[in-house]
Amino acid sequence: MKLFKKIKRYAALSTGNFEKIFRDKEIPPLPEAVMKLLDALKDPEIHIGNIAHIVSSDPGLSTEVLKLANSPLFGLRSEIKSVQQAISTLGLKRLENIAITYGVKKAVKDPKVGGFDFNLFWSVSLYRAIFSKEISVATEIGDPDEAFTGALLQDIALPVLLKDWFEEYKMVYDTWIKEGKQLSKVEDKRLSWNHAQAGAWMAKKWGFPAILVCCIGLHTESLEKIEKLELLDTSVTPVVISSKVPLKNNGEIELFKQELNTLRIPLEKAKEIGDKSYELLKELASNFNIREIKVPPLSQQLEEICQA
Numbered sequence: 001m002k003l004f005k006k007i008k009r010y011a012a013l014s015t016g017n018f019e020k021i022f023r024d025k026e027i028p029p030l031p032e033a034v035m036k037l038l039d040a041l042k043d044p045e046i047h048i049g050n051i052a053h054i055v056s057s058d059p060g061l062s063t064e065v066l067k068l069a070n071s072p073l074f075g076l077r078s079e080i081k082s083v084q085q086a087i088s089t090l091g092l093k094r095l096e097n098i099a100i101t102y103g104v105k106k107a108v109k110d111p112k113v114g115g116f117d118f119n120l121f122w123s124v125s126l127y128r129a130i131f132s133k134e135i136s137v138a139t140e141i142g143d144p145d146e147a148f149t150g151a152l153l154q155d156i157a158l159p160v161l162l163k164d165w166f167e168e169y170k171m172v173y174d175t176w177i178k179e180g181k182q183l184s185k186v187e188d189k190r191l192s193w194n195h196a197q198a199g200a201w202m203a204k205k206w207g208f209p210a211i212l213v214c215c216i217g218l219h220t221e222s223l224e225k226i227e228k229l230e231l232l233d234t235s236v237t238p239v240v241i242s243s244k245v246p247l248k249n250n251g252e253i254e255l256f257k258q259e260l261n262t263l264r265i266p267l268e269k270a271k272e273i274g275d276k277s278y279e280l281l282k283e284l285a286s287n288f289n290i291r292e293i294k295v296p297p298l299s300q301q302l303e304e305i306c307q308a
Helices: 003-013 032-040 048-056 059-069 083-090 092-107 118-139 144-152 157-164 166-179 183-190 195-206 210-217 223-228 236-243 253-262 267-288 298-307
Strands: none
Touching: 032 048, 032 059, 032 092, 048 059, 048 083, 048 092, 059 083, 059 092, 083 092, 092 144, 092 195, 118 144, 118 157, 118 236, 118 267, 144 210, 144 236, 157 166, 157 195, 166 183, 183 195, 195 210, 210 236, 223 236, 223 253, 236 253, 253 267, 267 298
């Protein structure tokens, strides 16, 4: 089976039967310009001028494109001054990832549920995204921009579950907050589905590329499982690694080491990548409206875990 067909297949499998589970629920709508752009990008003959027109129709989206194009995320040497220049320089794939990120940030709101810190949620998500991208670059596995976006959105279902589907999710959330265990393990005991599947289902409903659906839907799995699915050489792998980074002192260090060993990445190299990612996090925080960074550098976190 060709890789594209495998990705399409597992994108479908990872979403679960949410049409039945949440048949009376709706997912937050993406901004109209983002939906138009995602649809337009499916046309291989689309003209860059038309793409620029769609982006420019939404001041927030055009601002986001210019802001990120000039950010350390892409490390471009010359200043980007127009939307069309940004599109030409970044390319359509990067533009798509930027639009998806912007759209989700606009659509997903703070659930304002006790114990849930929306600023911390985005701090952790952005840290994992940067780490995932750096792992992709270091190992040459997958596409770094896909790895970034897939990791950034890996837990995107969580605030939606807490805001719009709280009755279905309350027992899981309360146990997670009380016991501090891995969220996916609590879900496995309490539900027939998990937040990764819910996120994949949402991404599919939003019309995201199949590879991002896979990244979101499979991020809680082990690399052993990803290898069995024959997706180890895709962007799913760095996203899975990023999901295991122990940022909350919850005993995930051994699992993190195990996944690093699968890719033959020394722990010291992972620390180096983690601390580099932290520096980039500080530079990018304002681009993602993160007021306060509430996650520690990886080397500091690992030291605290080992001393605990």
